[in-house]
Amino acid sequence: MGKKRQSDSTRKRGRTSSGRSGDDDTPRRKDGKDKQGSRKQGAKQSRSKLTAKTADKHRLYQQSVQDPASEVKFVASVFKKLRGRRAESLREDFCGTALFCAEWVKSGKQVARTATGVDIDAEVLAWGREHNLKPLRERARRIRLLQQDVRDPCPEKYDVVAAFNFSYWIFKTRNEIRRYFETVLRALEPDGLFFLDAYGGWEAEQPMEESRACKGFTYVWDQDQIDPITGNVTNHIHFKFKDGSKLKRAFTYEWRMWSLPELRELLLEAGFNTVTVYWDEADDDDETRYRPHERAENHPGWLAYLVANR
């Protein structure tokens, strides 16, 4: 799996952070560590002296790549603003370890939120059940994990469908990705919203490796191959440890890099009514502040959200 903030200096989203804007629809940065998740996990792992042999790659991924607390806040806040009510039901596509589902059901004190995580890989779902759902005890009953292709029909309708960390970039043709978007449209409540993310900028289009220190290990984002004709890219995540050991290619992603205009057009072609880009307005290193934008100045490495409504 691989997500947003893979590259620190090349993505606005990935820069070193400690600060918060205090604004609700502002996801926090990767290394800002949410209280309940990453910090605890980090403490546990650093105590046990991580090496390539002892480390758990799913845990490392969650710690270095995901930031579910701030993303849940962003999604809930945008939904409330646009729909005038609290979002309750979520479907997380490409859910992996279902960390975002877990954060969703923990959030929203006024509503008992429910989540359905969809992933094709039984192993990653089993890991998520053990490590992310089990600790939730009673609340875990509000999460359902489905092992299936995201393009297969889902029996229910949802307030929110989320596809984060560019996972949907596995669809490499217009027809494939449009078909996926059509499936999502059918799965939404009449006032439901579809959230997805995208990255770009000129540094996102060059082969490079970039490292970031995490608690007890180093995360390496490797933009290995980029084909300008097909638009296809091969990226890896490696992890390095203090004893010199490495988990090379812990995760590999074969994606097509889609541009924001292409994605907007395809979402509209799939039947969505409007598609809004949420662009990071923050211009200092410590914050992110995603707001609806029609235009933007290019940036060496940006991360943006798209919100599509029926």
Ligand SMILES: C[S@@+](CC[C@H](N)C(=O)[O-])C[C@H]1O[C@@H](n2cnc3c(N)ncnc32)[C@H](O)[C@@H]1O
């Ligand atoms: C990059 S991980 C995403 C993890 C997590 N959602 C996140 O935001 O970081 C991508 C996941 O997509 C799953 N996947 C790939 N193709 C899929 C498909 N067609 N249908 C459902 N899941 C798929 C993989 O098994 C993997 O767990």
